[in-house]
Amino acid sequence: MSDHQRTSPKVIEVNHLVKKFNGVTAVDDISFSVNQGDIFAFLGPNGAGKSTSMKILTTVLNPTSGEVRVNGYDIVNEEHKVREAIGVVFQEHTIDEYLTAYENLYYHCALYKVPRKERKERIENMLNIIGLWDRRNHLVKTFSGGMKRRVEIVRGLLHYPQILVLDEPTAGLDAQTRFFLWNYIEQANLDYKITIFLTSHNLEEVEKVSRHTAIIDHGKILANGTNQELKEMTNTNTLERAFLEITGYSLRA
Amino acid sequence: MVMETVFIMWQRQIKLFIRSKPRIIGSIAQPTLFLLALGLGFGPVFEQTGEMNYIQYLTPGIVGMSLLFGSMMHGMSVIWDKKFGFLKETLVAPSSRTALLIGRCLGGATSSIFQGVIVSALSALFLGYRLGHPATIPLLLFIMLAIALLFTLLGTIIASKIDDFEAFPTIMNFLILPMFFLSGAIFPIANLPSPVQLITRFNPMSYGVNLLRETMNFNLNPDLLTDAAVLLFLIVVLLIVGSKVFQNIET
Numbered sequence: 001m002s003d004h005q006r007t008s009p010k011v012i013e014v015n016h017l018v019k020k021f022n023g024v025t026a027v028d029d030i031s032f033s034v035n036q037g038d039i040f041a042f043l044g045p046n047g048a049g050k051s052t053s054m055k056i057l058t059t060v061l062n063p064t065s066g067e068v069r070v071n072g073y074d075i076v077n078e079e080h081k082v083r084e085a086i087g088v089v090f091q092e093h094t095i096d097e098y099l100t101a102y103e104n105l106y107y108h109c110a111l112y113k114v115p116r117k118e119r120k121e122r123i124e125n126m127l128n129i130i131g132l133w134d135r136r137n138h139l140v141k142t143f144s145g146g147m148k149r150r151v152e153i154v155r156g157l158l159h160y161p162q163i164l165v166l167d168e169p170t171a172g173l174d175a176q177t178r179f180f181l182w183n184y185i186e187q188a189n190l191d192y193k194i195t196i197f198l199t200s201h202n203l204e205e206v207e208k209v210s211r212h213t214a215i216i217d218h219g220k221i222l223a224n225g226t227n228q229e230l231k232e233m234t235n236t237n238t239l240e241r242a243f244l245e246i247t248g249y250s251l252r253a
Numbered sequence: 254m255v256m257e258t259v260f261i262m263w264q265r266q267i268k269l270f271i272r273s274k275p276r277i278i279g280s281i282a283q284p285t286l287f288l289l290a291l292g293l294g295f296g297p298v299f300e301q302t303g304e305m306n307y308i309q310y311l312t313p314g315i316v317g318m319s320l321l322f323g324s325m326m327h328g329m330s331v332i333w334d335k336k337f338g339f340l341k342e343t344l345v346a347p348s349s350r351t352a353l354l355i356g357r358c359l360g361g362a363t364s365s366i367f368q369g370v371i372v373s374a375l376s377a378l379f380l381g382y383r384l385g386h387p388a389t390i391p392l393l394l395f396i397m398l399a400i401a402l403l404f405t406l407l408g409t410i411i412a413s414k415i416d417d418f419e420a421f422p423t424i425m426n427f428l429i430l431p432m433f434f435l436s437g438a439i440f441p442i443a444n445l446p447s448p449v450q451l452i453t454r455f456n457p458m459s460y461g462v463n464l465l466r467e468t469m470n471f472n473l474n475p476d477l478l479t480d481a482a483v484l485l486f487l488i489v490v491l492l493i494v495g496s497k498v499f500q501n502i503e504t
Contacts, residue, residue, distance in 0.1 A: 112347060
């Protein structure tokens with residue numbers, strides 16, 4: 001790793017990323033970067049190539065070509081370094097329903113090599129923040145969708161990642177939980193300088209929380225800038241309108 | 254740290270097994286039913302041919318059956334974890350995939366060993382099965398571990414390649430049943446027509462059942478080393494294949 005990369009404030013760098021599935025191009029030569037400490041929204045209609053890009057960024061999928069660096073590390077050759085640097089909250093629940101809340105968090109600590117003597121304290125703090133310490137010994141299958149999501153968000157932060165990746169974090173949640181989560185995420189960003197990389201279809205929420213936004217459609221990045229820039233560029237006054245102007249109004253197959 | 258990953262995954266698989274009471278009961282009921290039906294039904298016929306006492310013959314076979322069925326079906330947990338997301342959580346973690354695989358498989362193996370032990374105890378209590386020599390118990394547990402590990406690896410590898418919830422049990426049955434019937438678990442395979450005998454040579458379960466039976470009945474002989482070598486060789490092969498498959502698993 002060169003000195004340039006070590007001191008670079010760019011915490012995610014995507015260069016000419018391409019992903020093909022059996023000849024069909026899902027991600028078509030995209031490039032963008034995310035600054036350290038930013039809250040970056042990655043938006044696109046269904047089937048735009050957003051989820052594929054997210055999977056590549058989180059090392060679940062390998063790219064067909066192109067280079068992706070996360071926290072300075074190559075996602076293909078240094079995947080463990082990348083995995084240590086990121087916390088991931090997936091769109092669907094990825095929590096083990098037949099384990100308790102405490103066990104889920106403890107196992108996460110073990111898989112992420114959190115020092116043994118710090119585990120209990122970290123878990124207790126996290127569960128207190130989301131108001132579930134009293135229910136730590138209950139199986140997660142008895143939890144509501146909002147409670148599961150709260151556990152997943154703090155789980156993503158347990159190993160103190162530099163980057164938190166959130167894929168549709170608030171889909172299907174009630175207003176209270178959404179309010180809580182966005183506040184919590186912003187707080188984590190402010191307090192610990194964690195870079196937030198997120199995607200959501202709720203553009204009103206995204207507009208409130210994000211600072212930079214990239215819009216992807218048909219596997220290509222169509223726009224990339226601050227929310228203000230996107231709105232000015234399209235002559236609109238909300239991010240949602242700007243998004244529709246850029247990606248078009250037609251329904252997706 | 255690798256050891257902790259193995260341990261954590263092992264512990265998790267055990268917890269899932271223990272927390273599902275219907276699964277525990279079902280996994281013990283099935284071999285018990287086979288033991289009773291075959292033991293009581295075929296016992297008299299078998300003994301008329303002048304072979305050994307059928308319960309002595311059958312019990313190790315049914316223990317092998319518990320290991321085979323329980324271990325292969327344990328692969329289902331991978332499909333389950335794919336569907337309900339937990340697999341992804343483990344795949345984005347900075348942990349060795351091989352360690353994840355070994356931990357999972359050891360957990361599955363442990364629960365099927367538990368079934369095997371219960372079944373042999375039931376046979377001893379109610380059908381008069383007599384263990385050849387109590388000193389072989391540690392060795393037996395080791396043999397059971399080898400058989401169980403072999404088939405949890407096989408089941409897990411197949412499950413990693415299949416996303417279809419409903420196809421998995423069907424495919425498994427298609428593999429498990431011939432392996433079971435042509436292993437010598439419930440009837441001797443030495444006198445089968447030679448084409449069928451050839452198949453039994455390629456059946457890993459034949460080696461497992463023979464090793465298990467001769468050890469349980471304390472009939473130790475040099476051939477058992479071949480059986481053990483075949484099992485260990487297959488475990489190594491499946492570990493290599495499984496690591497590769499787990500390395501490239503995508504959800």
